[in-house]
Amino acid sequence: MDAIKKHFNASLIKKIASKFGTPIFVYSEKIILDSIKSYKTAFSKTDILFCYALKANSNNSLCSILAKKGIGADIVSGGELFRALKAGFEPQKIVFSGVGKTEEELNYALKSNVLMINVESFDELEILKKVASKFKKIANFSIRINPDIDPHTHKFITTGKLGGKFGVSLKEAFRMYEYSKKFKFLNPIGMQVHLGSQIYSVKPYVMAIDLILAAIKKLSERGINIKYIDIGGGWGVDEIRGMRPPAILAKAINSKIKHLSGIKLIIEPGRSLMASAGILITKVLYKKKSGDKNFIIVNGAMNDFIRPALYGAKHPVYSFSRNKKKLKADIVGPVCESGDFLAKDIELPLPENGDLLAIGSVGAYGQSMSSQYNSRLRAPEILLKGKSEYKLIRKRESFRDLIYKEVRLP
Numbered sequence: 001m002d003a004i005k006k007h008f009n010a011s012l013i014k015k016i017a018s019k020f021g022t023p024i025f026v027y028s029e030k031i032i033l034d035s036i037k038s039y040k041t042a043f044s045k046t047d048i049l050f051c052y053a054l055k056a057n058s059n060n061s062l063c064s065i066l067a068k069k070g071i072g073a074d075i076v077s078g079g080e081l082f083r084a085l086k087a088g089f090e091p092q093k094i095v096f097s098g099v100g101k102t103e104e105e106l107n108y109a110l111k112s113n114v115l116m117i118n119v120e121s122f123d124e125l126e127i128l129k130k131v132a133s134k135f136k137k138i139a140n141f142s143i144r145i146n147p148d149i150d151p152h153t154h155k156f157i158t159t160g161k162l163g164g165k166f167g168v169s170l171k172e173a174f175r176m177y178e179y180s181k182k183f184k185f186l187n188p189i190g191m192q193v194h195l196g197s198q199i200y201s202v203k204p205y206v207m208a209i210d211l212i213l214a215a216i217k218k219l220s221e222r223g224i225n226i227k228y229i230d231i232g233g234g235w236g237v238d239e240i241r242g243m244r245p246p247a248i249l250a251k252a253i254n255s256k257i258k259h260l261s262g263i264k265l266i267i268e269p270g271r272s273l274m275a276s277a278g279i280l281i282t283k284v285l286y287k288k289k290s291g292d293k294n295f296i297i298v299n300g301a302m303n304d305f306i307r308p309a310l311y312g313a314k315h316p317v318y319s320f321s322r323n324k325k326k327l328k329a330d331i332v333g334p335v336c337e338s339g340d341f342l343a344k345d346i347e348l349p350l351p352e353n354g355d356l357l358a359i360g361s362v363g364a365y366g367q368s369m370s371s372q373y374n375s376r377l378r379a380p381e382i383l384l385k386g387k388s389e390y391k392l393i394r395k396r397e398s399f400r401d402l403i404y405k406e407v408r409l410p
Contacts, residue, residue, distance in 0.1 A: 004318045022283040023300035025381045031277035042250035053270025054080045056364035061393035063087035074268040078105040106131045116140040132185035142190025194232025202252035233268035239361040242276040271364035278363025284351045294329035301333025302340040303373040309339040316360040321349040
């Protein structure tokens with residue numbers, strides 16, 4: 001809550017809420033720039049490319065801030081590739097990941113001259129060969145390894161354990177690399193792992209790098225020279241205290257790769273760059289009691305911010321009320337689901353109907369995972385530039401937006 005008070009001026013937030021309505025996402029440009037600086041400083045002695053994971057938040061204005069600072073992009077769909085190019089990310093700094101890329105998406109990536117395509121199955125490699133051969137385009141690719149490492153995070157955001165859908169075993173990867181040598185349009189240049197999200201220990205990363213280094217040595221002996229080691233993202237962000245210092249991660253990684261030459265490191269931060277930069281402003285509609293439970297009903301809901309319902313995430317809540325009386329309550333929305341809550345058992349100043357609440361650390365996986373469930377309008381987005389300047393970077397949807405793509409039968 002201190003971070004919310006420090007970076008988001010209460011009077012300015014009230015002014016924005018009055019002008020644009022609620023719920024509304026508000027972002028701090030300063031926090032985004034500080035996070036970028038933190039990463040760059042930590043890895044200043046490393047040959048590295050940072051590729052922002054667009055899935056965290058793909059707003060064009062926010063992405064352009066990163067692109068202008070020389071950050072690359074990690075994308076997982078043709079739509080994200082389109083967004084990345086429109087935001088100004090350089091094609092040669094874009095890595096195309098994802099387990100289910102279509103022929104059309106692979107074609108789009110090759111035509112766009114992305115840095116590399118991160119292949120996640122033998123079937124995909126064959127389709128990539130087919131597309132590359134058809135258009136006579138060299139397909140630079142990496143292979144995503146599933147290292148069977150448990151990062152001890154939420155099961156829905158664990159992606160490096162065997163039995164999951166992501167990546168391939170080392171044995172399968174070697175088969176794929178050997179297979180690619182037969183075709184002039186397939187060019188293996190990288191090896192990737194991504195262990196999951198919200199990882200607070202360097203140990204899983206160190207284990208993964210040890211595995212990659214051993215694999216790269218074997219590939220070199222077979223005439224396959226890897227130029228990029230991609231360790232994914234997932235560096236932890238505490239919802240209250242913010243990102244864990246990346247210097248901790250840099251120290252552990254550099255101790256493993258400092259002897260390498262001719263190999264570039266890729267890290268794909270997403271949530272760690274964006275989460276702390278955003279808050280969701282919502283308005284108190286009603287208060288009620290059910291049994292021994294107090295509820296504060298607000299106009300923000302799980303369609304606006306689904307992380308608490310989906311992951312059990314606990315985000316800080318700041319009240320703009322000056323009431324000295326406290327209330328312990330669940331913050332819930334209007335959506336017709338018992339899982340529609342933004343916070344549970346939160347103690348805060350007793351709000352009056354119409355008061356504002358701020359949900360913290362929503363810059364990542366807030367707007368990007370929002371929906372029109374219950375035919376609710378997706379919220380607008382505001383970017384704070386300095387202490388008093390702000391600009392609208394996404395308009396609130398209208399009722400017409402709910403149906404304009406639908407085709408009514410006669």
